[in-house]
Amino acid sequence: MTTMTKAKSAPALPLNTIIAGDCIEVMNSLPEASVDLIFADPPYNLQLKGDLHRPDNSQVDAVDDAWDQFASFAAYDKFTHDWLKAARRLLKPHGAIWVIGSYHNIFRVGAALQDAGYWILNDVIWRKSNPMPNFRGKRLTNAHETMIWASKSEGAKYTFNYEALKSLNDGVQMRSDWVLPLCTGHERLKDDKGDKAHPTQKPESLLHRVLVGSTNPGDVILDPFFGTGTTGAVAKMLGRDYIGIEREAAYRVVAEKRLASIRKFDRDALQVSTSKRAEPRVPFGQLIERGMLRPGEMLTSMNGKCAAKVRADGTLVADSIKGSIHQVGAHLEGAPSCNGWTYWCFKREGKVVPIDVLRQQIRSEMEERPN
Ligand SMILES: C[S@@+](CC[C@H](N)C(=O)[O-])C[C@H]1O[C@@H](n2cnc3c(N)ncnc32)[C@H](O)[C@@H]1O
Numbered sequence: 489m490t491t492m493t494k495a496k497s498a499p500a501l502p503l504n505t506i507i508a509g510d511c512i513e514v515m516n517s518l519p520e521a522s523v524d525l526i527f528a529d530p531p532y533n534l535q536l537k538g539d540l541h542r543p544d545n546s547q548v549d550a551v552d553d554a555w556d557q558f559a560s561f562a563a564y565d566k567f568t569h570d571w572l573k574a575a576r577r578l579l580k581p582h583g584a585i586w587v588i589g590s591y592h593n594i595f596r597v598g599a600a601l602q603d604a605g606y607w608i609l610n611d612v613i614w615r616k617s618n619p620m621p622n623f624r625g626k627r628l629t630n631a632h633e634t635m636i637w638a639s640k641s642e643g644a645k646y647t648f649n650y651e652a653l654k655s656l657n658d659g660v661q662m663r664s665d666w667v668l669p670l671c672t673g674h675e676r677l678k679d680d681k682g683d684k685a686h687p688t689q690k691p692e693s694l695l696h697r698v699l700v701g702s703t704n705p706g707d708v709i710l711d712p713f714f715g716t717g718t719t720g721a722v723a724k725m726l727g728r729d730y731i732g733i734e735r736e737a738a739y740r741v742v743a744e745k746r747l748a749s750i751r752k753f754d755r756d757a758l759q760v761s762t763s764k765r766a767e768p769r770v771p772f773g774q775l776i777e778r779g780m781l782r783p784g785e786m787l788t789s790m791n792g793k794c795a796a797k798v799r800a801d802g803t804l805v806a807d808s809i810k811g812s813i814h815q816v817g818a819h820l821e822g823a824p825s826c827n828g829w830t831y832w833c834f835k836r837e838g839k840v841v842p843i844d845v846l847r848q849q850i851r852s853e854m855e856e857r858p859n
Pocket of ligand 1: 509510511512529530531532555686688689690691712713714715716717718719733734735736739
């Protein structure tokens with residue numbers, strides 16, 4: 489007789505919820521390798537000594553909350569080590585993490601990231617276009633924060649939507665210095681008394697850039713220091729799933745209310761520019777196999793100066809050369825390389841058409857095919 493033991497199923501991911509509790513304990517209870525991206529805005533450990541006042545003697549609303557206080561650097565380092573370890577266990581093999589911090593903590597966090605086995609991809613300077621002045625005039629105006637972007641390990645195939653970020657930046661490659669304003673105005677959440685609901689609410693613009701650049705719709709994003717839920721709000725708008733962890737009940741209440749009012753952008757608006765390399769490869773030979781071009785048909789160069797004949801195996805032959813569409817084009821132009829897809833044209837009904845049109849036709853058929 490055989491006895492069947494029921495396989496223990498992995499606990500389900502609590503998607504699109506805010507979990508109450510200590511982030512290390514909560515992360516350790518979630519299933520391993522289940523998250524695509526972690527965005528973490530941990531305590532800064534500001535070590536403020538005494539109140540800070542403006543020249544008119546009004547008090548600056550600085551981060552002096554209990555959650556930001558640690559007994560020593562060693563205590564902060566231990567905390568950082570523990571949460572980074574718990575976070576790394578949750579990441580899928582090709583997952584990545586962003587951690588934001590200031591000069592008070594980011595160097596300690598950077599070393600801890602490397603010690604924990606993460607692989608740093610970039611550090612990004614968020615330059616605040618509207619920073620708080622240095623009221624005492626004793627130091628430089630502290631006008632930036634640093635974000636570290638790291639993959640789970642060296643060699644991981646992390647998500648990077650290069651073309652999408654380039655489009656966001658008016659067609660110019662996105663750099664590692666981002667000029668964005670602090671969260672103010674209607675975006676700044678207030679409590680019942682009209683005071684800031686959270687001292688360190690991050691701007692949605694920052695999260696928009698992070699999530700468009702390093703996640704795709706449907707990805708799971710975890711924020712272990714959820715605060716007012718900026719990560720969740722932007723993730724929801726962008727059609728990503730989020731998991732938030734927050735210890736303080738008051739912040740969870742604010743975040744719940746905020747998230748309830750957020751609507752997801754429509755499906756078409758969520759599509760972003762992709763790299764040409766990410767598009768499915770179509771071999772030139774497929775155009776011949778499918779009868780879109782016939783063996784023996786003549787192709788002409790875009791400038792009309794050169795011609796070559798299509799062969800049954802998907803190569804071209806011209807006077808002195810035979811080879812791929814790229815090799816023959818490069819040889820005839822005397823160039824080191826040539827993109828044959830945009831160089832060669834065929835004739836239909838008297839019109840000269842680039843062969844790339846046929847490749848695009850095949851690609852669009854691939855997209856329409858259900859998975
Ligand atoms: C810098 S704030 C994050 C602000 C957030 N990014 C936003 O836009 O609102 C850090 C948050 O982490 C929470 N926190 C600190 N230590 C925690 C822990 N061990 N577990 C869970 N939450 C914690 C704090 O209560 C605080 O809200």
